[in-house]
Amino acid sequence: MALQANSEPRIPLSRDRVLRAAVAIADSDGLESVTMRRIGEALGAEAMSLYYHVANKNDLLDGIVDVLMAELNETVDRDDGAPGDWKAAMRRRILIARHVMLRHTWAPRLLESRTAMRPAVVLYHDRLVGLMRSGGFSYDLAHHALHALGSRALGFSQELFDPSAGGAGDQSERMIVDLADQLPNLVGMLSEIAHDDPESTLGWCDDQAEFEFSLDLILDGLDRLK
Amino acid sequence: MALQANSEPRIPLSRDRVLRAAVAIADSDGLESVTMRRIGEALGAEAMSLYYHVANKNDLLDGIVDVLMAELNETVDRDDGAPGDWKAAMRRRILIARHVMLRHTWAPRLLESRTAMRPAVVLYHDRLVGLMRSGGFSYDLAHHALHALGSRALGFSQELFDPSAGGAGDQSERMIVDLADQLPNLVGMLSEIAHDDPESTLGWCDDQAEFEFSLDLILDGLDRLK
DNA sequence: TTGCATTTTCTTACGTCGTAAGGCAGCCTT
């Protein structure tokens, strides 16, 4: 089947074009829509043609991480204006990373799912360690710090609840209403906290304020151990 | 095709049996081996027969979470011996949760992948809030605390690197060696930190000590805000 | 016991996925 209907001098495929098409699909239709056939379609090629530029799906996903992290590292590097102390610098860096993640809502899930140790990811963390070192951290504390921050270093954190994804009519939602009297503490908490911040970005109440609270909690804790 | 070769008075299927079989498969062969056909095989039934007891695969995974969290809540409840202050109590609770997670290495990935808000998960967090409340926390601070802890409240935390999964011969490993001179901080850190703790449990260096360091950092930070 | 209705299980089949195997065209080199 000739997908290329006619004319159009056909831009040759390349790893870069494949990866960028994949990212575009993930951005618009979600990570689960990133299939070999779909990427091929977007590029006016057959799915099997991609295999000349990408080893397999795993390699494709690794490549997507590379593209993402390249964007992140570039964005972060562009900022290096007002340094300040290590804490302010790391804080800014991580919040910028978060900005990038918010542009690609699939990114946290993808990064969590792979443990690939891609160079760009490693490089990002190297710079973080550099910031801490120049701030007086021992290597040992910097190491601890990376663990303590975890995925927060990259600008996101796992949210366990996300009603927006579960959708309405969910049965477990009813179960929780039924069990409400067995959840005195959460009921109390949620009823007191006016949950009226509609600016929720990633996940449930994982808005900017919550993210920054946790980030500062950790950074301040590290500061005290320095 | 008669799967039931002969005799054997056939134990009827049930949601519980299906879920337990699924957990057993996940424990032994990993989460990706949990397929409808595989579960059926383990129970001496056809894949489609499971659909009488489970709505679909999503429901199955939710059910697996339920089984897991039931085990976790039971284990946690069994401990309620020496209470101590809120910090010690929460610390113990979370480390027990971690114990359960270590028995089911697939659990963190599963919990991260779903945002289902299952009753058992909610209940677990309700108890955590209860501990904080009785320790003098405002609802507001308890809320912040849940966000700050994130998945760590359940006894695990996202590890970004996991060479054990990537396997050897990986190309990106070579790339990193090549880029080593561009990673002065990490190279320095890793060469100084004698990475000779072979007791690594989940992920890379995410052994007990690292987990507890981060946990204590957060708990101490909260303590100061109380 | 027989008959019927309900509950439980099985058979068959469809569409989607990743991808193995090999074909075919255009280009480059000798």
Next chain:
DNA sequence: AAGGCTGCCTTACGACGTAAGAAAATGCAA
């Protein structure tokens, strides 16, 4: 001109989740 790369395509396979409905097992009334 001949042969070999390089890049893309065709066909096909096995795995997956699951829709639709047939078949068997079970429980209950007569």
